[in-house]
Amino acid sequence: xxxxxxxxxxxxxxxxxxxxxxxxxxxxxxxxxxxxxxxxxxxxxxxxxxxxxxxxxxxxxxxxxxxxxxxxxxxxxxxxxxxxxxxxxxxxxxxxxxxxxxxxxxxxxxxxxxxxxxxxxxxxxxxxxxxxxxxxxxxxxxxxxxxxxxxxxxxxxxxxxxxxxxxxxxxxxxxxxxxxxxxxxxxxxxxxxxxxxxxxxxxxxxxxxxxxxxxxxxxxxxxxxxxxxxxxxxxxxxxxxxxxxxxxxxxxxxxxxxxxxxxxxxxxxxxxxxxxxxxxxxxxxxxxxxxxxxxxxxxxxxxxxxxxxxxxxxxxxxxxxxxxxxxxxxxxxxxxxxxxxxxxxxxxxxxxxxxxxxxxxxxxxxxxxxxxxxxxxxxxxxxxxxxxxxxxxxxxxxxxxxxxxxxxxxxxxxxxxxxxxxxxxxxxxxxxxxxxxxxxxxxxxxxxxxxxxxxxxxxxxxxxxxxxxxxxxxxxxxxxxxxxxxxxxxxxxxxxxxxxxxxxxxxxxxxxxxxxxxxxxxxxxxxxxxxxxxxxxxxxxxxxxxxxxxxxxxxxxxxxxxxxxxxxxxxxxxxxxxxx
Numbered sequence: 316x317x318x319x320x321x322x323x324x325x326x327x328x329x330x331x332x333x334x335x336x337x338x339x340x341x342x343x344x345x346x347x348x349x350x351x352x353x354x355x356x357x358x359x360x361x362x363x364x365x366x367x368x369x370x371x372x373x374x375x376x377x378x379x380x381x382x383x384x385x386x387x388x389x390x391x392x393x394x395x396x397x398x399x400x401x402x403x404x405x406x407x408x409x410x411x412x413x414x415x416x417x418x419x420x421x422x423x424x425x426x427x428x429x430x431x432x433x434x435x436x437x438x439x440x441x442x443x444x445x446x447x448x449x450x451x452x453x454x455x456x457x458x459x460x461x462x463x464x465x466x467x468x469x470x471x472x473x474x475x476x477x478x479x480x481x482x483x484x485x486x487x488x489x490x491x492x493x494x495x496x497x498x499x500x501x502x503x504x505x506x507x508x509x510x511x512x513x514x515x516x517x518x519x520x521x522x523x524x525x526x527x528x529x530x531x532x533x534x535x536x537x538x539x540x541x542x543x544x545x546x547x548x549x550x551x552x553x554x555x556x557x558x559x560x561x562x563x564x565x566x567x568x569x570x571x572x573x574x575x576x577x578x579x580x581x582x583x584x585x586x587x588x589x590x591x592x593x594x595x596x597x598x599x600x601x602x603x604x605x606x607x608x609x610x611x612x613x614x615x616x617x618x619x620x621x622x623x624x625x626x627x628x629x630x631x632x633x634x635x636x637x638x639x640x641x642x643x644x645x646x647x648x649x650x651x652x653x654x655x656x657x658x659x660x661x662x663x664x665x666x667x668x669x670x671x672x673x674x675x676x677x678x679x680x681x682x683x684x685x686x687x688x689x690x691x692x693x694x695x696x697x698x699x700x701x702x703x704x705x706x707x708x709x710x711x712x713x714x715x716x717x718x719x720x721x722x723x724x725x726x727x728x729x730x731x732x733x734x735x736x737x738x739x740x741x742x743x744x745x746x747x748x749x750x751x752x753x754x755x756x757x758x759x760x761x762x763x764x765x766x767x768x769x770x771x772x773x774x775x776x777x778x779x780x781x782x783x784x785x786x787x788x789x790x791x792x793x794x795x796x797x798x799x800x801x802x803x804x805x806x807x808x809x810x811x812x813x814x815x816x817x818x819x820x821x822x823x824x825x826x827x828x829x830x831x832x833x834x835x836x837x838x839x840x841x842x843x844x845x846x847x848x849x850x851x852x853x854x855x856x857x858x859x860x861x862x863x864x865x866x867x868x869x870x871x872x873x874x875x876x877x878x879x880x881x882x883x884x885x886x887x888x889x890x891x892x893x894x895x
Contacts, residue, residue, distance in 0.1 A: 327609075330605055334598055334601045334602060334605070337597060337598075337601060338594045338597060338598045338601075341590075341593055341594045341597045342590050342591065342593075342594040345589060345590035345593040345594065346545065346586060346587065346590035347545065347546045347548075349585070349586030349587075349589045349590055350545060350546070350548045350550075350564060350583065350586050351548075352586070353564055353581055353582075353583060353585070353586050354548060354564060354566065354581070356581070357501055357564055357566050357579050357581035358566055358568070358579075360500070360501055360503070360579065360581075361501075361503060361566050361568050361577055361578075361579040362568065364496060364499075364503045364516070364577065364579075365505075365568055365570055365577040367492070367495065367496060368492060368505065368514060368570075368573070368575075368577075369570060369572055369573055371487070371492040372453075372466055372468075372487055372492070372573050373572075374411075375411065375413060375466070375468055375485050375487040376451065376453065376468045376470075376485075378407060378411055378413075378485060379416075379468045379469075379470040379483055379484075379485040380451075380470050382403070382404070382407060382416070382470075382483055382485075383470040383471065383472045383481075383483040384472055384473075385400075385403055387399045387400040387402075387403045388400050388403070388404075388418045388426075388427065388472065388481070388483065389472060389480075389481070391418060391426040391427055391481070392420070392426075392474070392480055392481065397426065397427050400418065400426070400427035401427045401428060401429055404416040404417065404418070404427060404428070404429035405429040405430075407429075408429045408430070412488060412491050413485055413486055413487055413488060414430070414458050414463060414465050414486040414487070414488045415428065415429055415430040415433070415458065415484075415485075415486040416428075416429045416430075416483070416484065416485045416486065417429065417430075417433055417483075417484050418472075418481055418482070418483050418484070419433075419437055419443075419481060419482050419484065420480065420481050420482075421447045421479055421480060421481065421482065422438065423436065423437035423438035423443065425437075426481070434459045435459055437482075437484075440452075440454070440467070440469075441454065442454040442467055442469050443469050443482060443484070445469065446469030446470060446471045446479070446482040446484075447471065447479055447482060448471075448479070449471050449473075449479050450471070451468070451469070451470060451471075452467075452468070452469035452470075452482075453466065453467065453468050453469070453573070453574070454466075454467055454574065455467070455489070455507060455513055455573075455574070455575070458486055463488060463489070463490055464488075464489035464490060464513065464514070465486045465487060465488060465489060466486070466487040466489055466573070467484060467485075467486055467487075468484065468485045468486075468487065469482050469483070469484050470482065470483045470484075470485075489513070489514055492514075493514055493515070493516065496516050497516050497518070499516055500582075501560075501563075501579050501580060501581040501582065502515075502516065502517050502520075502558070502559045502560070502563070502579065502580040502581075503515065503516050503577065503578070503579045504516075504517065504520050504577075504578055504579075505570070505575040505576065505577050505578070506525060506575065506576050506578060507574065507575060507576075508574070509524065510524055510525040510526070510576075511523070511524045511525075512524070512525070513575065514575070517556060517558055517559060519555075519556045519558070520555065520556065520559070521533075523555075525540075525578075528540060528541075528542075530553065530555055538553055538554060538555050539553065540552070540553045541553070542565065548564055549564070549565045550562060550563070550564055550565070550583060551563050551564075551565045551580060559580055560580060560581075560582035560583070560584065562582070562583050562584065562587070563580035563581055563582055563583060564580070564581040564582075564583050565578065565579075565580060566578065566579040566580075566581065691717050691721065742783050742784055742785055742866075742867060743783075743784075743785070743889075744781050744783075744889045745781065745782055745783070745784045745785070745786050745789055745889070746779040746780065746781060747780050747781075747782050747784075747789070747816070747822060747824065747886065748773055748776045748779060748780055748816075749779065750786060750789050750790050750793065751771065751773070751793055751814060751824070752771075752773045753790055754790050754793035754794045754797060755769060755771050755797070755814075757790075757794055758794060758797045758798060758801070761798070761801065762797070762801060762812070765801055765804075765805065765810065766810055767800075767801050767804065767810040767811070767812055768810060768811045768812070769797075769811075769812045769813075769814070770811065770812070770813040770814065771813075771814040776816065780816065780818075780822060780888075781888065781889035782822055782867075782886040782887060782888055782889055783867055783868060783886065783887045783888070783889050784867040784869070784886060785863075785867070788863045788866070788867075789863070789867070791859070791860070791863065792860040792863050792864060792871070792884065793824070793826075793884075795857065795859065795860045796826045796860065796882050796884075797812060797814075797826065799857065800812045800826060800828035800830065800880070800882075801828075803828060803830035803831065803879075803880060804828055804829060804830040804879075807829070807830065807831075809829055810828075810829060811828065811829040812826065812827070812828050812829075813825075813826075813827045813828075814826055814827075815827075821869075821885045821886060821887055821888070822885070822886045822887075822888060823883055823884070823885050824883065824884040824886070825881060825882075825883050826881070826882045826883075826884075827876065827878065827879065827880075827881045828879045828880050828881075829878055829879045830879045830880055831879070831880075832875040832876075832879055832880050833873055833874070833875055833880050836873050836874055836875065839857055839873045840857050840858055840860075840861040840871070840873070841858060857873070864884055864886075867886060867887070868887050869884060869885050869886040869887065870884075870885040871883070871884050871885070872885075
């Protein structure tokens with residue numbers, strides 16, 4: 316017993332090591348996921364800042380393009396009025412807030428300036444030479460006149476001969492563009508080709524130059540930058556400014572349109588705090604459940620001796636329980652087999668109901684098929700006789716009648732095949748008017764032979780009425796209702812069946828007969844309930860119909876009226892969301 320604590324010490328150590336390893340995995344995963352979210356937000360902010368800068372600079376470029384061919388400026392090449400040209404430039408300068416605007420010839424001689432003399436040798440500026448060559452010139456720099464950061468736009472002005480005769484220069488004020496988002500988050504700066512900060516929302520970073528491992532200030536001061544990769548993310552650790560996060564995600568976005576590169580330093584402190592919080596939660600939960608497991612194990616050891624003594628007694632007493640469990644398993648298995656057999660029996664009863672209905676209608680259907688077949692033979696003989704007598708028109712008329720009779724026989728056979736097939740499709744979109752018309756055609760021969768008058772006018776419903784259901788199963792319901800109504804009126808002089816539709820919150824199909832009514836409405840849908848003579852039916856038609864309508868989510872009811880029995884079938888309208 317004394318060596319048990321010593322034996323448990325390695326287990327506890329392994330558990331703590333596993334918790335530490337799991338914590339490291341959770342922290343790494345959480346930190347990487349949090350960095351992805353920080354990167355997404357940071358890139359959105361950097362993109363927004365870059366769009367502001369690019370849009371602002373391009374706005375000045377558009378203004379320069381529109382002013383380059385101003386008549387007051389082009390007149391300067393023919394000794395025009397310089398004062399008028401400078402007035403035009405000054406007016407546009409006041410409207411846009413630019414630092415300066417001036418017009419020079421292709422040699423760099425200033426012909427008009429909104430802010431006096433231009434202390435710059437234009438002929439030595441690359442952007443000016445680019446404009447002289449006929450392209451748009453642009454570059455950043457320091458305005459010598461205003462001692463401010465500026466962005467120069469040079470736009471060529473072409474003469475009648477198609478050659479550049481002058482250049483309009485518009486000097487944009489970088490600080491004015493920068494003022495709108497100064498001090499906003501995150502820390503954003505834009506560097507030139509020498510990696511020198513030229514535009515930023517942190518003024519203390521201006522003119523700092525970035526190298527691989529440090530940032531060098533304009534006065535020569537050096538701040539170390541420790542960059543390390545966390546997955547696909549570059550994280551900087553530096554002390555550039557109290558307003559720049561010491562641990563920040565470094566993001567880069569090239570801006571070739573203005574010749575700068577946008578960079579952002581996004582604080583990763585929230586991501587680290589979230590990762591530590593999730594790691595702490597996982598570690599606390601592991602330690603908590605580990606402690607519970609340890610206590611449970613100790614308690615189990617304390618009870619193991621007592622349990623060993625009780626096992627013998629329990630073993631003897633559980634034999635009866637095991638036998639009972641075996642019997643229960645057999646009973647459950649038998650119950651499942653019985654349910655499967657019941658489902659098969661229900662399916663077979665549905666098919667039996669169909670066959671019973673087909674048997675009742677067989678004589679009438681045979682008559683319906685025999686009549687057009689006999690007529691087809693007669694018309695065929697007549698057509699041949701007309702052809703022999705040289706009367707093709709009458710022969711054609713007989714052929715047209717033959718085609719119509721064949722189509723009628725085909726429709727009867729089609730309805731029979733649709734009614735007899737075993738529908739395996741799920742519920743869907745069904746036109747109840749078409750289903751009723753098909754059921755009426757199926758029972759038409761039987762109703763004629765029994766002298767039953769059927770009132771059903773599908774022409775009063777020209778548009779389809781879509782409901783949820785199965786086409787074959789719903790047709791079987793209506794065939795059963797019509798056949799039952801005809802059976803109920805056997806032996807009566809007046810035999811009338813009326814089918815009507817009622818549109819409301821749910822579609823209601825009413826089947827009214829002129830029979831004696833229902834003897835017991837409460838039992839009419841019970842299996843094997845029938846008021847017919849023995850051998851005239853199984854008493855399953857209405858029971859099957861009840862189950863089919865219930866499977867559609869509908870409702871079927873039977874009641875007595877003053878004129879006979881009334882069966883109503885309520886169905887849900889088809890909707891796309893119901894089908895989904």
